[in-house]
Amino acid sequence: ARCSTSAESLVPSSTIFALSSGQGRCAIAVIRTSGPASGLALRSLTALQEPPPARRACLRLLRHPCSGEPLDRSLVLWFPGPQSFTGEDCVEFHVHGGPAVVSGVLQALGSVPGLRPAEAGEFTRRAFAHGKLSLTEVEGLADLIRAETEAQRRQALRQLDGELSQLCQGWAKTLTKALAYVEAYIDFGEDDNLEEGVLEQADREVRALEVALGSHLRDARRGQRLLSGANVVVTGPPNAGKSSLVNLLSQKPVSIVSPEPGTTRDVLETPVDLAGFPVLLSDTAGLREGIGAVEQEGVRRARHRLEQADIILGVLDASDLASSSSCSFLDTVVTPLLAQSQDSGGQRLLLLLNKSDLLSANAPACDIALPPHLLLSCHTGAGMDSLLQALKTELAAVCGDPSTGPPLLTRVRHQYHLQGCLDALGHYQLATDLALAAEALRQARRQLNHLTGGGGTEEILDLIFQDFCVGK
Numbered sequence: 001a002r003c004s005t006s007a008e009s010l011v012p013s014s015t016i017f018a019l020s021s022g023q024g025r026c027a028i029a030v031i032r033t034s035g036p037a038s039g040l041a042l043r044s045l046t047a048l049q050e051p052p053p054a055r056r057a058c059l060r061l062l063r064h065p066c067s068g069e070p071l072d073r074s075l076v077l078w079f080p081g082p083q084s085f086t087g088e089d090c091v092e093f094h095v096h097g098g099p100a101v102v103s104g105v106l107q108a109l110g111s112v113p114g115l116r117p118a119e120a121g122e123f124t125r126r127a128f129a130h131g132k133l134s135l136t137e138v139e140g141l142a143d144l145i146r147a148e149t150e151a152q153r154r155q156a157l158r159q160l161d162g163e164l165s166q167l168c169q170g171w172a173k174t175l176t177k178a179l180a181y182v183e184a185y186i187d188f189g190e191d192d193n194l195e196e197g198v199l200e201q202a203d204r205e206v207r208a209l210e211v212a213l214g215s216h217l218r219d220a221r222r223g224q225r226l227l228s229g230a231n232v233v234v235t236g237p238p239n240a241g242k243s244s245l246v247n248l249l250s251q252k253p254v255s256i257v258s259p260e261p262g263t264t265r266d267v268l269e270t271p272v273d274l275a276g277f278p279v280l281l282s283d284t285a286g287l288r289e290g291i292g293a294v295e296q297e298g299v300r301r302a303r304h305r306l307e308q309a310d311i312i313l314g315v316l317d318a319s320d321l322a323s324s325s326s327c328s329f330l331d332t333v334v335t336p337l338l339a340q341s342q343d344s345g346g347q348r349l350l351l352l353l354n355k356s357d358l359l360s361a362n363a364p365a366c367d368i369a370l371p372p373h374l375l376l377s378c379h380t381g382a383g384m385d386s387l388l389q390a391l392k393t394e395l396a397a398v399c400g401d402p403s404t405g406p407p408l409l410t411r412v413r414h415q416y417h418l419q420g421c422l423d424a425l426g427h428y429q430l431a432t433d434l435a436l437a438a439e440a441l442r443q444a445r446r447q448l449n450h451l452t453g454g455g456g457t458e459e460i461l462d463l464i465f466q467d468f469c470v471g472k
Protein backbone atom coordinates (compact mmCIF):
# COMPACT_ATOMS: atom_id res chain seq x y z
CA ALA A 1 0.00 0.00 0.00
CA ARG A 2 1.20 3.46 -0.87
CA CYS A 3 0.28 6.61 0.95
CA SER A 4 0.11 10.11 -0.40
CA THR A 5 0.77 13.42 1.26
CA SER A 6 -0.55 16.76 0.16
CA ALA A 7 3.02 17.95 -0.44
CA GLU A 8 3.38 15.18 -2.98
CA SER A 9 0.35 16.47 -4.81
CA LEU A 10 2.26 19.61 -5.73
CA VAL A 11 4.84 17.61 -7.64
CA PRO A 12 3.27 17.38 -11.08
CA SER A 13 5.26 14.33 -12.14
CA SER A 14 3.22 11.93 -10.01
CA THR A 15 0.36 10.06 -11.66
CA ILE A 16 -3.06 10.37 -10.09
CA PHE A 17 -6.22 8.30 -10.38
CA ALA A 18 -9.81 8.68 -9.19
CA LEU A 19 -13.40 7.72 -9.77
CA SER A 20 -14.75 10.66 -11.78
CA SER A 21 -18.41 9.70 -11.95
CA GLY A 22 -20.73 9.85 -8.94
CA GLN A 23 -20.61 7.52 -5.96
CA GLY A 24 -23.01 4.60 -5.59
CA ARG A 25 -24.44 1.88 -7.79
CA CYS A 26 -24.85 2.94 -11.44
CA ALA A 27 -24.70 1.44 -14.94
CA ILE A 28 -21.33 2.85 -15.96
CA ALA A 29 -18.63 4.43 -13.81
CA VAL A 30 -15.70 6.45 -15.17
CA ILE A 31 -12.28 6.05 -13.58
CA ARG A 32 -9.41 8.08 -14.90
CA THR A 33 -5.70 8.68 -14.49
CA SER A 34 -3.40 11.58 -15.34
CA GLY A 35 0.39 11.70 -15.38
CA PRO A 36 3.42 10.02 -16.96
CA ALA A 37 2.65 6.54 -15.59
CA SER A 38 -0.82 6.48 -17.24
CA GLY A 39 0.49 4.35 -20.11
CA LEU A 40 2.04 1.90 -17.67
CA ALA A 41 -1.24 1.75 -15.73
CA LEU A 42 -3.14 0.96 -18.90
CA ARG A 43 -0.72 -1.81 -19.91
CA SER A 44 -0.66 -3.25 -16.39
CA LEU A 45 -4.45 -3.60 -16.26
CA THR A 46 -4.83 -4.95 -19.81
CA ALA A 47 -2.27 -7.76 -19.57
CA LEU A 48 0.41 -5.77 -21.39
CA GLN A 49 -1.63 -5.35 -24.58
CA GLU A 50 -0.77 -2.41 -26.84
CA PRO A 51 -2.71 0.74 -25.88
CA PRO A 52 -5.68 1.42 -28.19
CA PRO A 53 -5.35 4.19 -30.81
CA ALA A 54 -5.37 7.66 -29.24
CA ARG A 55 -8.79 9.00 -28.26
CA ARG A 56 -10.68 5.94 -29.58
CA ALA A 57 -12.84 3.78 -27.31
CA CYS A 58 -11.83 0.07 -27.27
CA LEU A 59 -13.22 -2.88 -25.35
CA ARG A 60 -10.64 -4.58 -23.07
CA LEU A 61 -10.66 -7.20 -20.34
CA LEU A 62 -9.26 -5.59 -17.19
CA ARG A 63 -7.24 -7.78 -14.82
CA HIS A 64 -5.55 -7.12 -11.49
CA PRO A 65 -1.84 -6.70 -12.35
CA CYS A 66 -0.63 -8.80 -9.38
CA SER A 67 -3.15 -11.68 -9.22
CA GLY A 68 -4.29 -11.70 -12.84
CA GLU A 69 -7.86 -11.85 -11.50
CA PRO A 70 -10.40 -10.59 -14.10
CA LEU A 71 -12.08 -7.37 -12.88
CA ASP A 72 -14.37 -6.21 -15.67
CA ARG A 73 -14.82 -6.01 -19.42
CA SER A 74 -14.71 -2.26 -20.03
CA LEU A 75 -14.19 0.51 -22.54
CA VAL A 76 -10.76 2.12 -22.30
CA LEU A 77 -9.64 5.41 -23.81
CA TRP A 78 -6.04 6.50 -24.19
CA PHE A 79 -5.35 10.26 -24.33
CA PRO A 80 -1.62 10.85 -24.84
CA GLY A 81 -0.55 14.34 -23.66
CA PRO A 82 -0.64 17.16 -24.49
CA GLN A 83 -3.99 16.58 -26.26
CA SER A 84 -5.89 15.72 -23.10
CA PHE A 85 -7.94 17.52 -20.48
CA THR A 86 -4.97 17.95 -18.14
CA GLY A 87 -2.30 18.20 -20.85
CA GLU A 88 -0.66 15.03 -19.43
CA ASP A 89 -1.03 11.40 -20.54
CA CYS A 90 -4.49 10.31 -19.41
CA VAL A 91 -6.49 7.08 -19.42
CA GLU A 92 -10.24 6.65 -18.94
CA PHE A 93 -11.78 3.33 -17.92
CA HIS A 94 -15.55 3.16 -18.47
CA VAL A 95 -16.33 0.24 -16.21
CA HIS A 96 -19.56 -1.39 -15.06
CA GLY A 97 -20.82 0.65 -12.11
CA GLY A 98 -21.10 -2.01 -9.40
CA PRO A 99 -19.26 -1.05 -6.21
CA ALA A 100 -17.09 -4.21 -6.33
CA VAL A 101 -15.96 -3.49 -9.89
CA VAL A 102 -15.13 0.13 -9.06
CA SER A 103 -13.21 -0.70 -5.90
CA GLY A 104 -11.43 -3.57 -7.68
CA VAL A 105 -10.20 -1.33 -10.48
CA LEU A 106 -9.21 1.45 -8.06
CA GLN A 107 -7.24 -1.07 -5.98
CA ALA A 108 -5.56 -2.42 -9.10
CA LEU A 109 -4.52 1.11 -10.11
CA GLY A 110 -3.17 1.75 -6.61
CA SER A 111 -0.86 -1.24 -6.98
CA VAL A 112 0.81 0.18 -10.13
CA PRO A 113 4.14 1.86 -9.24
CA GLY A 114 3.96 5.66 -9.47
CA LEU A 115 0.21 5.93 -9.05
CA ARG A 116 -1.62 7.51 -6.11
CA PRO A 117 -5.22 8.63 -5.45
CA ALA A 118 -6.07 12.14 -6.68
CA GLU A 119 -7.04 14.96 -4.37
CA ALA A 120 -10.13 17.14 -4.83
CA GLY A 121 -9.85 19.22 -7.99
CA GLU A 122 -6.41 17.85 -8.84
CA PHE A 123 -7.19 16.97 -12.46
CA THR A 124 -8.43 20.50 -13.09
CA ARG A 125 -5.49 21.96 -11.21
CA ARG A 126 -3.15 20.13 -13.57
CA ALA A 127 -5.13 21.41 -16.56
CA PHE A 128 -4.62 24.94 -15.22
CA ALA A 129 -0.91 24.32 -14.54
CA HIS A 130 -0.44 23.17 -18.15
CA GLY A 131 -2.24 26.22 -19.54
CA LYS A 132 -5.28 24.25 -20.71
CA LEU A 133 -7.67 26.49 -18.72
CA SER A 134 -7.44 30.04 -17.38
CA LEU A 135 -8.48 30.66 -13.80
CA THR A 136 -11.83 32.15 -14.81
CA GLU A 137 -12.42 29.10 -17.01
CA VAL A 138 -11.68 26.87 -14.02
CA GLU A 139 -14.31 28.81 -12.05
CA GLY A 140 -16.72 28.38 -14.97
CA LEU A 141 -16.13 24.63 -14.82
CA ALA A 142 -16.81 24.56 -11.06
CA ASP A 143 -20.03 26.53 -11.66
CA LEU A 144 -21.10 24.19 -14.44
CA ILE A 145 -20.71 21.14 -12.22
CA ARG A 146 -22.80 22.88 -9.55
CA ALA A 147 -25.34 24.57 -11.86
CA GLU A 148 -28.92 23.88 -10.76
CA THR A 149 -30.88 26.24 -13.00
CA GLU A 150 -30.83 26.99 -16.70
CA ALA A 151 -29.49 30.52 -16.24
CA GLN A 152 -26.66 29.20 -14.06
CA ARG A 153 -25.77 26.61 -16.68
CA ARG A 154 -25.68 29.21 -19.47
CA GLN A 155 -23.50 31.53 -17.42
CA ALA A 156 -21.10 28.73 -16.43
CA LEU A 157 -20.75 27.48 -19.98
CA ARG A 158 -19.93 30.97 -21.25
CA GLN A 159 -17.29 31.42 -18.57
CA LEU A 160 -15.86 27.96 -19.29
CA ASP A 161 -15.72 28.96 -22.97
CA GLY A 162 -13.39 31.74 -21.93
CA GLU A 163 -15.53 34.84 -22.54
CA LEU A 164 -14.43 36.58 -19.36
CA SER A 165 -10.78 35.69 -19.82
CA GLN A 166 -10.84 36.90 -23.44
CA LEU A 167 -12.36 40.17 -22.29
CA CYS A 168 -9.59 40.60 -19.70
CA GLN A 169 -6.89 39.60 -22.15
CA GLY A 170 -8.25 42.20 -24.61
CA TRP A 171 -8.07 44.85 -21.89
CA ALA A 172 -4.54 43.76 -20.95
CA LYS A 173 -3.52 44.14 -24.60
CA THR A 174 -4.90 47.69 -24.65
CA LEU A 175 -2.78 48.44 -21.58
CA THR A 176 0.30 46.97 -23.21
CA LYS A 177 -0.26 49.28 -26.16
CA ALA A 178 -0.71 52.34 -23.93
CA LEU A 179 2.41 51.35 -22.01
CA ALA A 180 4.37 51.07 -25.26
CA TYR A 181 3.37 54.64 -26.17
CA VAL A 182 4.46 55.98 -22.79
CA GLU A 183 7.75 54.04 -22.85
CA ALA A 184 8.46 55.22 -26.39
CA TYR A 185 8.03 58.79 -25.21
CA ILE A 186 10.31 58.19 -22.21
CA ASP A 187 13.01 56.75 -24.51
CA PHE A 188 12.64 58.92 -27.60
CA GLY A 189 10.68 61.97 -26.41
CA GLU A 190 13.19 64.36 -27.92
CA ASP A 191 13.60 62.31 -31.08
CA ASP A 192 12.09 63.81 -34.24
CA ASN A 193 11.32 60.35 -35.63
CA LEU A 194 8.74 59.67 -32.92
CA GLU A 195 5.17 59.86 -34.14
CA GLU A 196 3.42 62.95 -32.85
CA GLY A 197 0.83 62.66 -30.12
CA VAL A 198 1.83 59.28 -28.67
CA LEU A 199 0.97 60.37 -25.14
CA GLU A 200 -2.45 61.57 -26.28
CA GLN A 201 -3.01 58.14 -27.83
CA ALA A 202 -2.12 56.44 -24.55
CA ASP A 203 -4.55 58.76 -22.73
CA ARG A 204 -7.31 57.92 -25.17
CA GLU A 205 -6.81 54.16 -24.69
CA VAL A 206 -6.84 54.51 -20.92
CA ARG A 207 -9.97 56.64 -20.86
CA ALA A 208 -11.87 54.12 -23.05
CA LEU A 209 -10.73 51.32 -20.76
CA GLU A 210 -11.92 53.20 -17.67
CA VAL A 211 -15.40 53.49 -19.18
CA ALA A 212 -15.51 49.75 -20.02
CA LEU A 213 -14.28 48.70 -16.58
CA GLY A 214 -16.70 51.08 -14.87
CA SER A 215 -19.69 49.63 -16.67
CA HIS A 216 -18.69 46.06 -15.82
CA LEU A 217 -18.15 46.95 -12.18
CA ARG A 218 -21.57 48.58 -11.94
CA ASP A 219 -23.06 45.19 -12.86
CA ALA A 220 -20.82 43.28 -10.47
CA ARG A 221 -23.54 42.18 -8.01
CA ARG A 222 -25.51 40.55 -10.82
CA GLY A 223 -23.19 37.66 -11.50
CA GLN A 224 -22.87 36.96 -7.79
CA ARG A 225 -26.67 36.84 -7.46
CA LEU A 226 -26.78 34.43 -10.37
CA LEU A 227 -24.54 32.04 -8.41
CA SER A 228 -26.13 32.42 -4.98
CA GLY A 229 -29.76 33.20 -5.89
CA ALA A 230 -31.76 36.44 -5.94
CA ASN A 231 -33.71 37.44 -2.83
CA VAL A 232 -37.41 37.57 -3.66
CA VAL A 233 -39.64 38.62 -0.74
CA VAL A 234 -43.43 38.29 -0.65
CA THR A 235 -45.14 40.99 1.40
CA GLY A 236 -48.54 42.62 1.85
CA PRO A 237 -51.35 43.04 4.38
CA PRO A 238 -52.67 40.02 6.34
CA ASN A 239 -54.70 37.43 4.42
CA ALA A 240 -53.85 38.80 0.97
CA GLY A 241 -52.74 35.30 -0.05
CA LYS A 242 -48.95 35.68 0.37
CA SER A 243 -48.45 32.15 1.67
CA SER A 244 -50.74 30.76 -1.01
CA LEU A 245 -48.52 32.44 -3.62
CA VAL A 246 -45.30 31.14 -2.05
CA ASN A 247 -46.67 27.59 -2.06
CA LEU A 248 -47.74 27.96 -5.67
CA LEU A 249 -44.38 29.34 -6.85
CA SER A 250 -42.34 26.76 -4.97
CA GLN A 251 -44.77 23.91 -5.76
CA LYS A 252 -44.44 22.77 -2.14
CA PRO A 253 -46.53 23.36 0.99
CA VAL A 254 -43.87 25.65 2.52
CA SER A 255 -46.24 27.85 4.53
CA ILE A 256 -49.49 27.35 6.41
CA VAL A 257 -52.48 28.86 4.59
CA SER A 258 -55.61 29.69 6.58
CA PRO A 259 -58.52 32.17 6.53
CA GLU A 260 -57.24 33.56 9.83
CA PRO A 261 -55.30 36.85 9.40
CA GLY A 262 -51.86 36.73 11.03
CA THR A 263 -51.16 33.07 10.21
CA THR A 264 -47.55 33.53 9.10
CA ARG A 265 -45.23 34.84 11.84
CA ASP A 266 -41.68 33.74 11.08
CA VAL A 267 -39.85 34.45 7.83
CA LEU A 268 -40.05 31.22 5.83
CA GLU A 269 -37.51 30.90 3.07
CA THR A 270 -37.25 28.31 0.34
CA PRO A 271 -34.86 27.99 -2.63
CA VAL A 272 -36.72 27.77 -5.95
CA ASP A 273 -35.99 27.81 -9.65
CA LEU A 274 -38.12 30.62 -11.11
CA ALA A 275 -38.12 30.90 -14.89
CA GLY A 276 -34.64 29.34 -14.95
CA PHE A 277 -33.12 31.67 -12.34
CA PRO A 278 -32.09 30.62 -8.83
CA VAL A 279 -34.19 32.38 -6.19
CA LEU A 280 -34.40 32.44 -2.42
CA LEU A 281 -38.13 33.01 -1.90
CA SER A 282 -39.27 34.42 1.47
CA ASP A 283 -42.78 34.36 2.91
CA THR A 284 -43.37 36.97 5.63
CA ALA A 285 -45.98 38.04 8.16
CA GLY A 286 -48.80 40.31 6.97
CA LEU A 287 -48.05 43.95 7.74
CA ARG A 288 -50.39 45.54 10.29
CA GLU A 289 -50.28 47.53 13.52
CA GLY A 290 -51.97 47.23 16.91
CA ILE A 291 -51.59 43.51 17.47
CA GLY A 292 -50.20 41.09 20.04
CA ALA A 293 -46.51 40.85 20.90
CA VAL A 294 -45.79 37.68 18.90
CA GLU A 295 -47.37 38.91 15.68
CA GLN A 296 -45.67 42.29 16.20
CA GLU A 297 -42.31 40.49 16.27
CA GLY A 298 -43.34 38.75 13.04
CA VAL A 299 -44.03 42.13 11.43
CA ARG A 300 -40.64 43.42 12.62
CA ARG A 301 -38.93 40.40 10.99
CA ALA A 302 -40.95 40.90 7.81
CA ARG A 303 -39.81 44.54 7.52
CA HIS A 304 -36.21 43.52 8.14
CA ARG A 305 -36.34 40.87 5.41
CA LEU A 306 -37.96 43.37 3.06
CA GLU A 307 -34.86 45.56 3.31
CA GLN A 308 -32.70 42.70 1.97
CA ALA A 309 -34.94 41.97 -1.04
CA ASP A 310 -33.72 42.28 -4.61
CA ILE A 311 -37.28 41.85 -5.88
CA ILE A 312 -40.44 42.48 -3.84
CA LEU A 313 -43.73 40.80 -4.65
CA GLY A 314 -46.38 43.07 -3.08
CA VAL A 315 -49.65 41.12 -2.70
CA LEU A 316 -53.07 42.70 -2.16
CA ASP A 317 -56.52 41.13 -1.98
CA ALA A 318 -58.22 42.45 -5.14
CA SER A 319 -61.63 42.22 -3.46
CA ASP A 320 -60.49 44.19 -0.43
CA LEU A 321 -58.60 47.19 -1.85
CA ALA A 322 -60.50 49.80 0.11
CA SER A 323 -59.65 48.30 3.53
CA SER A 324 -57.40 50.25 5.84
CA SER A 325 -54.67 47.55 5.72
CA SER A 326 -54.61 47.64 1.88
CA CYS A 327 -54.48 51.45 1.80
CA SER A 328 -51.80 51.56 4.45
CA PHE A 329 -49.71 49.03 2.49
CA LEU A 330 -50.03 51.11 -0.68
CA ASP A 331 -49.04 54.32 1.15
CA THR A 332 -46.20 53.03 3.31
CA VAL A 333 -44.61 50.32 1.13
CA VAL A 334 -45.63 50.58 -2.53
CA THR A 335 -45.49 54.36 -3.03
CA PRO A 336 -42.00 54.83 -1.49
CA LEU A 337 -40.63 51.89 -3.51
CA LEU A 338 -41.98 53.27 -6.77
CA ALA A 339 -40.51 56.68 -5.95
CA GLN A 340 -36.93 55.35 -5.96
CA SER A 341 -35.19 54.90 -9.26
CA GLN A 342 -34.91 51.24 -10.24
CA ASP A 343 -32.01 51.80 -12.60
CA SER A 344 -29.72 52.90 -9.80
CA GLY A 345 -29.72 49.35 -8.42
CA GLY A 346 -32.78 49.97 -6.21
CA GLN A 347 -35.21 47.24 -5.19
CA ARG A 348 -37.69 46.16 -7.83
CA LEU A 349 -41.40 45.76 -7.12
CA LEU A 350 -44.15 43.73 -8.75
CA LEU A 351 -47.60 44.66 -7.44
CA LEU A 352 -50.05 41.72 -7.53
CA LEU A 353 -53.80 41.83 -7.01
CA ASN A 354 -54.68 38.34 -5.83
CA LYS A 355 -58.10 36.66 -5.54
CA SER A 356 -59.19 37.92 -8.95
CA ASP A 357 -61.67 35.03 -8.89
CA LEU A 358 -63.70 36.98 -6.32
CA LEU A 359 -64.21 39.95 -8.65
CA SER A 360 -67.47 39.90 -10.57
CA ALA A 361 -66.92 40.05 -14.29
CA ASN A 362 -68.66 43.36 -14.96
CA ALA A 363 -68.01 45.39 -11.80
CA PRO A 364 -64.65 47.26 -11.64
CA ALA A 365 -62.47 46.22 -8.70
CA CYS A 366 -62.50 49.65 -7.06
CA ASP A 367 -62.19 53.32 -7.78
CA ILE A 368 -58.73 53.75 -6.23
CA ALA A 369 -56.07 54.80 -8.75
CA LEU A 370 -53.51 51.97 -8.59
CA PRO A 371 -49.95 51.83 -9.85
CA PRO A 372 -49.19 49.24 -12.59
CA HIS A 373 -50.11 45.75 -11.37
CA LEU A 374 -50.91 42.18 -12.39
CA LEU A 375 -54.17 40.39 -11.67
CA LEU A 376 -53.82 36.95 -10.17
CA SER A 377 -55.74 34.14 -8.57
CA CYS A 378 -53.88 31.61 -6.47
CA HIS A 379 -57.04 29.53 -6.39
CA THR A 380 -57.65 29.23 -10.15
CA GLY A 381 -54.09 29.84 -11.36
CA ALA A 382 -55.28 32.70 -13.59
CA GLY A 383 -52.52 35.24 -14.25
CA MET A 384 -49.68 32.90 -13.20
CA ASP A 385 -48.12 32.83 -16.69
CA SER A 386 -47.99 36.62 -16.86
CA LEU A 387 -46.51 36.72 -13.36
CA LEU A 388 -43.76 34.25 -14.31
CA GLN A 389 -43.03 36.24 -17.47
CA ALA A 390 -42.76 39.48 -15.48
CA LEU A 391 -40.59 37.75 -12.87
CA LYS A 392 -38.26 36.51 -15.57
CA THR A 393 -37.72 40.07 -16.81
CA GLU A 394 -37.04 41.31 -13.26
CA LEU A 395 -34.70 38.40 -12.51
CA ALA A 396 -32.74 39.00 -15.71
CA ALA A 397 -32.35 42.61 -14.56
CA VAL A 398 -31.02 41.73 -11.11
CA CYS A 399 -29.01 38.59 -12.01
CA GLY A 400 -27.85 39.57 -15.48
CA ASP A 401 -29.04 37.72 -18.55
CA PRO A 402 -26.58 34.94 -19.39
CA SER A 403 -28.22 34.35 -22.78
CA THR A 404 -27.48 37.77 -24.19
CA GLY A 405 -25.69 40.09 -21.75
CA PRO A 406 -21.94 40.78 -21.43
CA PRO A 407 -19.81 38.28 -19.44
CA LEU A 408 -20.80 38.46 -15.78
CA LEU A 409 -18.51 38.88 -12.79
CA THR A 410 -19.49 35.94 -10.61
CA ARG A 411 -16.87 36.24 -7.87
CA VAL A 412 -15.85 38.90 -5.38
CA ARG A 413 -12.34 38.14 -6.69
CA HIS A 414 -13.31 39.38 -10.18
CA GLN A 415 -14.68 42.60 -8.75
CA TYR A 416 -11.59 43.08 -6.58
CA HIS A 417 -9.11 42.86 -9.46
CA LEU A 418 -11.16 45.00 -11.85
CA GLN A 419 -11.49 47.65 -9.15
CA GLY A 420 -7.72 47.39 -8.56
CA CYS A 421 -7.16 47.90 -12.28
CA LEU A 422 -9.46 50.92 -12.32
CA ASP A 423 -7.70 52.41 -9.27
CA ALA A 424 -4.34 52.00 -10.98
CA LEU A 425 -5.69 53.82 -14.03
CA GLY A 426 -6.72 56.63 -11.68
CA HIS A 427 -3.08 56.82 -10.52
CA TYR A 428 -2.02 56.98 -14.15
CA GLN A 429 -4.23 60.03 -14.71
CA LEU A 430 -2.77 61.75 -11.64
CA ALA A 431 0.87 60.75 -12.21
CA THR A 432 3.20 63.74 -12.12
CA ASP A 433 5.92 62.14 -14.21
CA LEU A 434 6.12 59.59 -16.98
CA ALA A 435 7.97 56.93 -14.98
CA LEU A 436 5.11 56.90 -12.44
CA ALA A 437 2.53 56.84 -15.23
CA ALA A 438 4.21 53.81 -16.80
CA GLU A 439 4.34 52.05 -13.42
CA ALA A 440 0.61 52.69 -12.91
CA LEU A 441 -0.13 51.04 -16.28
CA ARG A 442 1.98 48.02 -15.34
CA GLN A 443 0.12 47.77 -12.03
CA ALA A 444 -3.23 47.91 -13.86
CA ARG A 445 -2.13 45.16 -16.23
CA ARG A 446 -0.96 42.98 -13.31
CA GLN A 447 -4.49 43.16 -11.82
CA LEU A 448 -5.99 41.81 -15.05
CA ASN A 449 -3.42 39.03 -15.21
CA HIS A 450 -4.23 38.06 -11.62
CA LEU A 451 -7.88 37.77 -12.60
CA THR A 452 -7.25 35.19 -15.32
CA GLY A 453 -4.04 33.62 -14.01
CA GLY A 454 -4.22 33.90 -10.21
CA GLY A 455 -0.88 35.70 -10.06
CA GLY A 456 0.88 32.56 -8.90
CA THR A 457 -0.32 32.72 -5.28
CA GLU A 458 -0.99 29.24 -3.92
CA GLU A 459 -3.65 30.44 -1.43
CA ILE A 460 -5.88 31.75 -4.21
CA LEU A 461 -5.48 28.52 -6.16
CA ASP A 462 -6.21 26.40 -3.06
CA LEU A 463 -9.39 28.40 -2.50
CA ILE A 464 -10.60 27.96 -6.04
CA PHE A 465 -9.77 24.28 -6.39
CA GLN A 466 -11.19 23.29 -3.00
CA ASP A 467 -14.64 23.79 -4.60
CA PHE A 468 -14.11 20.73 -6.77
CA CYS A 469 -14.83 17.13 -5.95
CA VAL A 470 -12.30 14.30 -6.17
CA GLY A 471 -12.08 13.06 -9.73
CA LYS A 472 -12.49 16.50 -11.36
Ligand SMILES: Nc1nc2c(ncn2[C@@H]2O[C@H](COP(=O)(O)OP(=O)(O)OP(=O)(O)O)[C@@H](O)[C@H]2O)c(=O)[nH]1
Pocket residue numbers: 237238239240241242243244245256257258259260261262263264265284285286287354355356357358376377378379380
Ligand atom coordinates in the same frame (compact mmCIF):
# COMPACT_ATOMS: atom_id res chain seq x y z
N1 LIG B 1 -60.83 33.24 -3.38
C1 LIG B 1 -59.52 33.20 -3.21
N2 LIG B 1 -59.00 32.97 -1.99
C2 LIG B 1 -57.68 32.95 -1.83
C3 LIG B 1 -56.79 33.11 -2.93
N3 LIG B 1 -55.53 33.04 -2.47
C4 LIG B 1 -55.61 32.79 -1.16
N4 LIG B 1 -56.92 32.72 -0.75
C5 LIG B 1 -57.43 32.47 0.59
O1 LIG B 1 -57.14 33.57 1.42
C6 LIG B 1 -56.88 33.14 2.77
C7 LIG B 1 -55.52 33.66 3.26
O2 LIG B 1 -54.52 33.03 2.49
P1 LIG B 1 -53.02 33.00 2.99
O3 LIG B 1 -52.22 32.45 1.88
O4 LIG B 1 -52.93 32.33 4.32
O5 LIG B 1 -52.78 34.55 3.16
P2 LIG B 1 -51.51 35.28 3.81
O6 LIG B 1 -51.36 36.57 3.12
O7 LIG B 1 -50.33 34.40 3.84
O8 LIG B 1 -52.05 35.49 5.29
P3 LIG B 1 -51.18 35.86 6.61
O9 LIG B 1 -50.02 34.96 6.69
O10 LIG B 1 -52.16 35.59 7.71
O11 LIG B 1 -50.83 37.29 6.50
C8 LIG B 1 -56.95 31.64 2.74
O12 LIG B 1 -58.21 31.23 3.18
C9 LIG B 1 -56.77 31.29 1.27
O13 LIG B 1 -57.38 30.08 0.91
C10 LIG B 1 -57.37 33.35 -4.23
O14 LIG B 1 -56.72 33.52 -5.24
N5 LIG B 1 -58.73 33.38 -4.30
Ligand SMILES: [K+]
Pocket residue numbers: 238239257258259260261262263264
Ligand atom coordinates in the same frame (compact mmCIF):
# COMPACT_ATOMS: atom_id res chain seq x y z
K1 LIG C 1 -53.92 33.82 6.65
Ligand SMILES: [Mg+2]
Pocket residue numbers: 242243244255256257263264283284286
Ligand atom coordinates in the same frame (compact mmCIF):
# COMPACT_ATOMS: atom_id res chain seq x y z
MG1 LIG D 1 -49.15 33.74 5.34
